[in-house]
Each structure stands twice: as structure tokens, then as C-alpha cells.
Amino acid sequence: xxxxxxxxxxxxxxxxxxxxxxxxxxxxxxxxxxxxxxxxxxxxxxxxxxxxxxxxxxxxxxxxxxxxxxxxxxxxxxxxxxxxxxxxxxxxxxxxxxxxxxxxxxxxxxxxxxxxx
Amino acid sequence: xxxxxxxxxxxxxxxxxxxxxxxxxxxxxxxxxxxxxxxxxxxxxxxxxxxxxxxxxxxxxxxxxxxxxxxxxxxxxxxxxxxxxxxxxxxxxxxxxxxxxxxxxxxxxxxxxxxxx
Numbered sequence: 001x002x003x004x005x006x007x008x009x010x011x012x013x014x015x016x017x018x019x020x021x022x023x024x025x026x027x028x029x030x031x032x033x034x035x036x037x038x039x040x041x042x043x044x045x046x047x048x049x050x051x052x053x054x055x056x057x058x059x060x061x062x063x064x065x066x067x068x069x070x071x072x073x074x075x076x077x078x079x080x081x082x083x084x085x086x087x088x089x090x091x092x093x094x095x096x097x098x099x100x101x102x103x104x105x106x107x108x109x110x111x112x113x114x115x116x117x
Numbered sequence: 118x119x120x121x122x123x124x125x126x127x128x129x130x131x132x133x134x135x136x137x138x139x140x141x142x143x144x145x146x147x148x149x150x151x152x153x154x155x156x157x158x159x160x161x162x163x164x165x166x167x168x169x170x171x172x173x174x175x176x177x178x179x180x181x182x183x184x185x186x187x188x189x190x191x192x193x194x195x196x197x198x199x200x201x202x203x204x205x206x207x208x209x210x211x212x213x214x215x216x217x218x219x220x221x222x223x224x225x226x227x228x229x230x231x232x233x234x
Binding site: 006034042043044045046049091093095104105106107108109110111113 | 148149151153158159160161163166206210211221222223224225226227
């Protein structure tokens, strides 16, 4: 149980285009989803926290107009990288916190490798 | 602000050796602590989660301990195998007000483990 999927697993796009990444909780309802970014040889950095039906809360230094997050249902959150540039190339990982679970445990997706050329 | 540090940054051991990975955190008011494994280019695999009221958790050859008051956790791997080679990440939830921090996970930089056959 507690499986989180991400789509696509890899994407290559041209500079200036937008890319959408989906994060789905497959067998549970997620009140809260998180988006992380991981650069090579570095740890995960939280970008934003999203609660279903409300606006996402962005971490300091993360541009909310560039990284659009939508959490329209209890099983789906999307991250759209708008006007992507090569410096946005990174590994993006989402996680989901289950509704009603008391441990605050997050379940992680497999990640999406974004390469901007 | 919660900060998580992992020592060592990298570790190389011969197969069969028992080893300990260290994690420390600056704010002891955590809700739980989690150890993850990450293989190159992949997402996170949760290994062990320790609630703040617990002192240790065991799964197979893995044992994680938590000393909340001193802000430390260790991950003990018994009889290491080449398949254990990966980056091990420690992360904590909480530190301060849980309601404002949400279930924010703060990650350490990781320990890159290589087990040589």
C-alpha cells in the first residue's frame, strides 16, 4: 500500500517551453503533497507544500510563478515548470501524506528527470 | 530552523562488514525521523521510521536508533552486501511548531555507501 506514482519519469524539453509533471497517490487519499528538487550529488530540497483545494506554500527562493502547483484532488498534484531554462534541469520528486494517518509519514514517488536543452 | 547533518559523507567498506551511519539534527522537538535509501537516478525507498517516542526500529539487517534529547540517530547495517551500495538519507519531521511546519521533512546531505565484493 501507499504507492505514489509520477509521470513522466523522464522528460527533455527545449528552453522556453513548459513542462507538466504529475504526482498521483494510487491507493490512498493525500491531504498534502510535497514537491522536492534534487540537483546532482545533493540532497532533496523542499520546493513547496500543497494541500488539496488550496494554494501551495512555497519555500523561500522558489518562484511561485515559475513553478505552478495544482492540487485539484486528493489523489493528484501537478507541477508545471513554466518557461524552462537549462538551470531548471534537475530531478523532481513528489511525496504525499496520507489522510488520517497519524505518523506524518510521507510516501515518495519515483522522481522525474527533467533536462532542458 | 531545523538542520540535519550526516556523517560520513561517503563510506567504502568490504563485504560482510558491520557499519554505522550517523545523523544529527539541531532541534530535538521532532515528530519522527526516517531513514531512506536512494539508488543512483532513482527515487527514495523508505527503510525505517522512528516515532519520537521510540528509541529504535529494526528491519532485517537494519537497525535505527534515536536519541531525541541529544539530537542523534544512527543506522546500523549488519553484514553488509554489495547490494547495500546506495546513498542513505536521514530526514526529520518537525522541530518547532508542527502546525506551522506542517509535516515538513528536512533532509541531511546523505551518506554514499559502497560495499566492495
